[in-house]
Amino acid sequence: MAQMNMVQALNSAMDIMLGRDPNVVVMGQDVGYFGGVFRATDGLQRKHGEHRVLDTPIAEGGIVAAAIGMGVNGLRPVAEIQFADYIYPAFDQIVSELARLRYRSAGEFWAPVTIRTPCGGGIRGGQTHSQSPEGIFTHVSGIKVVMPSNPYDAKGLLIASIEDDDPVVFFEPKRIYNGPFDGEPDKPAVPWSTHPKGEVPEGHFTVPIGRAEVVREGLDVSIITYGTMVHVAEAAARSAGIDAEVIDVRTLVPLDVDTLAASVRKTGRCVVVHEATRFGGFGAELLATVQEECFWHLEAPILRVTGWDTPYPHAFEWEYFPGQRRVIAALRHVMEAS
Amino acid sequence: MRRVSRLHIPHPPARPGDRPDFSYLETSPPGAVARPDVNARVRDIQNLAVEMVRVLDDAGEAVGPWNPHLEPGELQIGLRHMLLTRVMDERMQRMQRQGKISFYARSLGEEAVSVAQGMALRPGDMLFPSYRNQGLQIVRGRPLVDLMCHLLSNTRDMCKGRQLPVMYHSKADNLFSISGNLTTQFPQAVGWAMAAAIKGEDHVAASWIGEGSSAEADFHHALTFAAVYEAPVILNIVNNQWAISTFQGFAGGEHRSFAARGPGYGIAGIRVDGNDFLAVYAVTQWAAERARKGGGPTLIELVTYRGAAHSTSDDPARYRPKEEWQAWPLGDPVTRLQSHLVRLGEWSDERHEALQRELEAEVGNAWKQAVTYGTMSDGPRLDRDLMFQDVYKEMPAHLERQREQLNEELG
Numbered sequence: 001m002a003q004m005n006m007v008q009a010l011n012s013a014m015d016i017m018l019g020r021d022p023n024v025v026v027m028g029q030d031v032g033y034f035g036g037v038f039r040a041t042d043g044l045q046r047k048h049g050e051h052r053v054l055d056t057p058i059a060e061g062g063i064v065a066a067a068i069g070m071g072v073n074g075l076r077p078v079a080e081i082q083f084a085d086y087i088y089p090a091f092d093q094i095v096s097e098l099a100r101l102r103y104r105s106a107g108e109f110w111a112p113v114t115i116r117t118p119c120g121g122g123i124r125g126g127q128t129h130s131q132s133p134e135g136i137f138t139h140v141s142g143i144k145v146v147m148p149s150n151p152y153d154a155k156g157l158l159i160a161s162i163e164d165d166d167p168v169v170f171f172e173p174k175r176i177y178n179g180p181f182d183g184e185p186d187k188p189a190v191p192w193s194t195h196p197k198g199e200v201p202e203g204h205f206t207v208p209i210g211r212a213e214v215v216r217e218g219l220d221v222s223i224i225t226y227g228t229m230v231h232v233a234e235a236a237a238r239s240a241g242i243d244a245e246v247i248d249v250r251t252l253v254p255l256d257v258d259t260l261a262a263s264v265r266k267t268g269r270c271v272v273v274h275e276a277t278r279f280g281g282f283g284a285e286l287l288a289t290v291q292e293e294c295f296w297h298l299e300a301p302i303l304r305v306t307g308w309d310t311p312y313p314h315a316f317e318w319e320y321f322p323g324q325r326r327v328i329a330a331l332r333h334v335m336e337a338s
Numbered sequence: 339m340r341r342v343s344r345l346h347i348p349h350p351p352a353r354p355g356d357r358p359d360f361s362y363l364e365t366s367p368p369g370a371v372a373r374p375d376v377n378a379r380v381r382d383i384q385n386l387a388v389e390m391v392r393v394l395d396d397a398g399e400a401v402g403p404w405n406p407h408l409e410p411g412e413l414q415i416g417l418r419h420m421l422l423t424r425v426m427d428e429r430m431q432r433m434q435r436q437g438k439i440s441f442y443a444r445s446l447g448e449e450a451v452s453v454a455q456g457m458a459l460r461p462g463d464m465l466f467p468s469y470r471n472q473g474l475q476i477v478r479g480r481p482l483v484d485l486m487c488h489l490l491s492n493t494r495d496m497c498k499g500r501q502l503p504v505m506y507h508s509k510a511d512n513l514f515s516i517s518g519n520l521t522t523q524f525p526q527a528v529g530w531a532m533a534a535a536i537k538g539e540d541h542v543a544a545s546w547i548g549e550g551s552s553a554e555a556d557f558h559h560a561l562t563f564a565a566v567y568e569a570p571v572i573l574n575i576v577n578n579q580w581a582i583s584t585f586q587g588f589a590g591g592e593h594r595s596f597a598a599r600g601p602g603y604g605i606a607g608i609r610v611d612g613n614d615f616l617a618v619y620a621v622t623q624w625a626a627e628r629a630r631k632g633g634g635p636t637l638i639e640l641v642t643y644r645g646a647a648h649s650t651s652d653d654p655a656r657y658r659p660k661e662e663w664q665a666w667p668l669g670d671p672v673t674r675l676q677s678h679l680v681r682l683g684e685w686s687d688e689r690h691e692a693l694q695r696e697l698e699a700e701v702g703n704a705w706k707q708a709v710t711y712g713t714m715s716d717g718p719r720l721d722r723d724l725m726f727q728d729v730y731k732e733m734p735a736h737l738e739r740q741r742e743q744l745n746e747e748l749g
Contacts, residue, residue: 034583057553126502128518315499
């Protein structure tokens with residue numbers, strides 16, 4: 001085991017897969033010589049060569065389209081979109097092509113592309129460097145959607161995504177690249193070395209796609225969340241003194257319904273938390289699923305805690321961000337309902 | 339001999355530790371390129387897209403048919419705008435380093451692009467700038483305090499706190515809202531120009547992207563629509579050699595000039611020395627006149643060098659030689675125009691130093707005033723209700739509920 005932050009864990013995952021599988025290629029803007037604007041591919045080109053770790057032109061649609069072509073021709077591309085906010089020029093290639101290739105060709109053609117992309121706010125990035133667009137992609141049939149919340153899962157899930165024969169959009173919450181973040185920006189930053197999931201095996205391992213994890217056990221209410229908000233939710237439950245069970249969804253598609261349902265059947269109460277905007281967001285899918293599976297066990301309405309339905313504002317970052325206060329208010333609300 | 343296919347990986351001529359090498363840069367002698375009539379057919383002026391229009395020679399003399407023959411007063415204004423851009427950039431960079439603003443992007447070495455082009459256009463022309471065109475804001479007379487209040491996201495921020503710094507706008511000054519997304523505004527400028535033509539107005543639109551951004555599909559959309567409708571638009575590629583860590587070869591610059599893409603679409607293309615104030619002014623004036631006379635769009639490639647980091651989040655020492663800017667064959671746009679004015683007898687080192695001091699004071703005073711309207715850490719703050727406004731023209735009920743929820747949350 002080694003101490004890793006999330007960037008190092010992602011780097012290690014790609015390094016191992018480049019070493020194990022000659023068909024794996026890493027590609028994206030600034031990922032080669034420079035090693036990526038967040039350093040996630042640092043040293044990979046030097047070690048594995050320029051034909052395995054490719055800088056690309058600034059064209060997100062081109063990056064994904066080329067990755068599809070490479071995937072069809074036997075490679076296993078790991079494409080980086082520098083910020084999730086910049087993924088939209090690739091939207092048609094992802095939705096109309098990557099997601100449906102296997103289906104429309106009756107299984108004859110497919111492209112095992114992994115698209116890595118940093119998402120989320122809390123870094124003073126304004127509306128073009130803060131978005132959480134995962135819900136847009138969960139609505140598309142044919143792609144898997146993953147978002148880890150810690151270095152251990154980041155490495156294990158990225159290796160699993162690269163090895164998966166289906167396309168995966170892999171969201172990386174950049175606010176927690178360097179350490180877990182509980183939603184309190186004025187507190188000193190905490191490194192991953194203080195967190196058990198900062199201990200990461202150096203070699204190959206996987207965290208299976210499609211499995212949620214109970215990261216905090218509790219009896220009174222289930223918090224279903226993912227990404228940065230896992231840490232905010234845990235801190236909120238702790239500071240409010242509520243015996244909440246916190247579930248890290250980890251894989252949004254395919255969703256681990258059994259783990260979510262088992263928890264809510266036990267607690268009878270549920271709060272869904274994500275950083276993305278609320279309306280039509282992935283929280284609505286989580287809420288609907290829990291309602292369908294657990295209706296007769298529910299003792300209170302299920303609530304959502306989310307970002308507001310506005311673009312991510314530069315000056316109001318912490319008024320926008322669904323911090324502990326908003327989570328605690330929702331927890332109290334469902335606890336008081338009878 | 340048996341041949342196999344191969345994958346070409348573009349390599350910049352120099353990396354950190356190497357000697358800068360600009361032997362790849364093809365230039366034309368100052369004054370050497372002919373200036374065609376503005377109504378010339380694209381097929382007859384394709385040379386403009388591969389040669390390089392230059393006016394200022396190494397001695398600071400203005401030579402050849404592209405000399406715009408500007409009055410010394412105009413040149414002095416241009417020099418002032420460029421120097422003001424540079425002084426403000428340096429100061430804002432320091433303010434970012436001190437944590438006063440969250441982000442900044444300097445235009446060091448590229449000041450002639452925005453200043454000369456902005457001056458060659460008319461106030462009624464609509465500008466769609468990129469995030470490195472602060473000179474356009476200065477040419478259009480935007481008060482420094484206003485620009486700084488935006489950088490501070492304070493109570494006088496024109497964007498009401500919604501945008502990352504440097505994403506200015508001013509409807510009154512025909513400066514479109516800057517997007518952080520690359521190339522998205524290139525085809526929008528074409529649409530604006532199409533509307534001007536539909537309405538029978540005499541205005542042109544202009545937009546700017548970097549050479550790296552020419553890889554985006556929106557570049558193709560812009561050139562196709564501009565060509566099809568012969569729209570009165572000036573599409574500018576600022577080829578500053580570097581797109582964060584990737585050099586211009588990663589946008590296709592190894593094989594053909596960027597300007598040459600214009601004739602490929604049936605659009606006039608001009609390659610110009612982007613650090614030559616007079617040449618930049620002249621080609622922009624030519625393109626604007628061509629557009630106003632119904633001659634349609636022009637694609638201009640401004641060959642320059644990004645003297646500073648991509649942004650305050652970037653460290654170019656990791657990917658290019660530190661001395662590269664000093665070795666750039668086309669020099670510094672400020673000192674080149676300065677030498678020209680000195681040669682004309684219209685400027686001196688003393689006047690230049692005095693101007694530098696004056697502009698530093700102007701920038702310093704503007705900053706002092708701007709911070710009185712609030713900073714990121716103290717002073718007055720924007721009303722947080724603003725977060726929910728302008729998402730739609732009228733606030734829908736669900737946003738109204740969220741606004742109330744936030745107010746309850748914060749008490």
